[in-house]
Amino acid sequence: MEHSQKESVLKKVILLNITLVIAEIIAGIYSGSMALLADAFHNLGDVLALFISLVAIIFGAKKATDSMTFGYIKAEMMAAFINSIFLVATMIFILVESIGRIFNPSEIDAPIVIIVSLIALAINGFSTFLLSQNKIEHHHHHDEDEHHHEHHEDVNIKSAYLHMLGDAVISFSVAVGGVIIYLFGVVVVDSILSVVFSIYIIKEALSVLKKSFYSLMDSNIDDIKEVENLILSSSEVLSVHDLHLYRPNSKEYYGSAHIVLRDDLLLSQVEIVLEGIRAGLCKKGITHFIIQPESLKYDLKSTCCLTH
Numbered sequence: 088m089e090h091s092q093k094e095s096v097l098k099k100v101i102l103l104n105i106t107l108v109i110a111e112i113i114a115g116i117y118s119g120s121m122a123l124l125a126d127a128f129h130n131l132g133d134v135l136a137l138f139i140s141l142v143a144i145i146f147g148a149k150k151a152t153d154s155m156t157f158g159y160i161k162a163e164m165m166a167a168f169i170n171s172i173f174l175v176a177t178m179i180f181i182l183v184e185s186i187g188r189i190f191n192p193s194e195i196d197a198p199i200v201i202i203v204s205l206i207a208l209a210i211n212g213f214s215t216f217l218l219s220q221n222k223i224e225h226h227h228h229h230d231e232d233e234h235h236h237e238h239h240e241d242v243n244i245k246s247a248y249l250h251m252l253g254d255a256v257i258s259f260s261v262a263v264g265g266v267i268i269y270l271f272g273v274v275v276v277d278s279i280l281s282v283v284f285s286i287y288i289i290k291e292a293l294s295v296l297k298k299s300f301y302s303l304m305d306s307n308i309d310d311i312k313e314v315e316n317l318i319l320s321s322s323e324v325l326s327v328h329d330l331h332l333y334r335p336n337s338k339e340y341y342g343s344a345h346i347v348l349r350d351d352l353l354l355s356q357v358e359i360v361l362e363g364i365r366a367g368l369c370k371k372g373i374t375h376f377i378i379q380p381e382s383l384k385y386d387l388k389s390t391c392c393l394t395h
Contacts, residue, residue: 091238093244097141100214100251104134107210111203118199120122125184126207126257132177133250136170140247163243163336164302168186170246172295178253178292185281192278197269204261211255218248242337249288256284305333309340317367318346323360325349326386333371341367343377347386 111127143166146159264277299306309332318327330344348360357380368376 090240093144094141096217097137097144097247100217100247101137101141103210103214104130104254104292107207107381108134113208118196119135122340123200123203126204126254126261129177129181129257130207132173133254136173136250137247139169140165140243143243143335145171157335160335160339161303164299165313167242167246168303169231170173170243170250171254171292171299174246174250174292175289175296178289181257181281182289185256185278185285189275189282192274195268195274195277197265201262201265201269204265208258208262211251211258215248215251215255218244218251221390222278238260242295242298246292248284249291249295252291253284253288256288256356257281260268260284266287286320302334302336305331305335307332308334314342314371314373317371318344318364320367321360322347323350323352324385328385339375340373341375342373343379344384345379345381347383349383351382 108127108130111123111130114125115127143162146162149155149159151158260277260280263280264274267273267276298308300306311330311332314332315327315330318324318330324346326347328345328347330342332340332342334340346364348357352360359381361378364378365376
């Protein structure tokens, strides 16, 4: 249900923004406003980004197969990474253009710019609201003694949300600038507002870019020592090696490790040790953890001692 809800929301947002692009192109040509045409092509780029997000959600819902044994679990982060790069590049371009226009202001046909930018603000604002309602996921976990509520941020939806937020604030700055230009003839206001908003959006997008990049590289952003100490807290575990932690998407937290047991144990006893470790890891939010139990033969310290 959650995937279909996100899919439905993105489809609505895409249709709204395609309509907006067409309207801005017509208004831009009619009024001779390069600002409106530039914003139209910027919005067209965002439609592409939204489409990438939609594809990621559709593929992300697919189950694992013999060839894709993990399914499309990284589709969310892949989409967020591409969208964030595109958003940062677009915002840098707008930032440079805005700074240039501070020193070389160009004429704007204020009435048409005000009307169209207010329509764009309404559409982008509504799109931003729809996406903001779906970028936080709520998960409920039941333990014997506790009922846990977990909240995960879908970075794919967040990157799409940031695109729409960027469009909304730019439309707002264009509308405010149009009003001030119409009333007072102060053209520079539009450029100053664009600079401020562009810097804010770049800062937000870089955060998503960093998170998605680390995920795609299977990098660990968490305290690995804390996990290691938790595993070693089991009285039967002598040492840990080849410990890996990674987050394939915003909801999942995976890991694996080799553990050396102090004594030779029956398989049923080993299972009790592993279940205890996994229960502790689960409380830390680790959703999937592979543990390979080993005998003293594989303890790095013991091996070193035996070679002398």
